[in-house]
Amino acid sequence: MKVPKLEKNKEKIVELLTLTGRQGIDTLVDWLMTTDFFTAPASTRLDFHGCEAGGLAQHALNVYEAFEMKASQYDLGLREDERTIASLCHDFCKIGLYVPNRLKSGALSEAKPYVVQDDFPLGHGEKSVLIVSRHIELTNNEALLMRWHMEHYDAEWENYKERVERACPAIHAFHAADMEASKYLDVKLRR
Numbered sequence: 495m496k497v498p499k500l501e502k503n504k505e506k507i508v509e510l511l512t513l514t515g516r517q518g519i520d521t522l523v524d525w526l527m528t529t530d531f532f533t534a535p536a537s538t539r540l541d542f543h544g545c546e547a548g549g550l551a552q553h554a555l556n557v558y559e560a561f562e563m564k565a566s567q568y569d570l571g572l573r574e575d576e577r578t579i580a581s582l583c584h585d586f587c588k589i590g591l592y593v594p595n596r597l598k599s600g601a602l603s604e605a606k607p608y609v610v611q612d613d614f615p616l617g618h619g620e621k622s623v624l625i626v627s628r629h630i631e632l633t634n635n636e637a638l639l640m641r642w643h644m645e646h647y648d649a650e651w652e653n654y655k656e657r658v659e660r661a662c663p664a665i666h667a668f669h670a671a672d673m674e675a676s677k678y679l680d681v682k683l684r685r
Contacts, residue, residue, distance in 0.1 A: 511582060536588065538609060554582045593611045634662070639664065
């Protein structure tokens with residue numbers, strides 16, 4: 495019997511998170527199963543990455559795989575559990591964020607299938623750090639990677655760039671992994 499892609503992604507993410515052995519990871523996984531993380535899109539528009547059911551979980555896996563390749567290529571100074579948690583959890587801020595954009599006819603808009611409905615507008619990276627911290631204790635590396643994964647796309651990046659680079663030199667590799675996933679890996683299904 496063929497397992498649908500959404501289910502395979504869910505199984506892989508749960509397995510990877512559980513293998514970290516981090517205290518509290520079970521409560522994080524239990525909570526994650528109650529959310530739309532595995533079925534949510536990663537963005538709102540078709541010309542953005544992962545704008546499809548399951549796009550958010552697929553993006554997390556794509557970032558994980560791209561970041562693991564960089565870790566094998568470069569000495570990033572990160573433990574495996576840090577790479578896994580940061581990669582898979584960096585966009586938890588998007589959980590429950592996107593809702594279907596229905597036309598008056600009831601059909602889903604083709605141009606912009608989802609819209610943002612944000613009842614807790616904390617900020618992209620900060621929100622992910624907060625959400626994950628409710629379940630597990632993050633290392634400094636994990637918190638910095640998740641908070642600053644957007645680099646120059648974050649208005650505050652220039653104010654913190656040098657300090658972040660010193661505190662977590664792997665930030666550029668992580669940002670690059672996120673960009674590779676967003677620009678190439680997440681969109682390959684639409685081509």
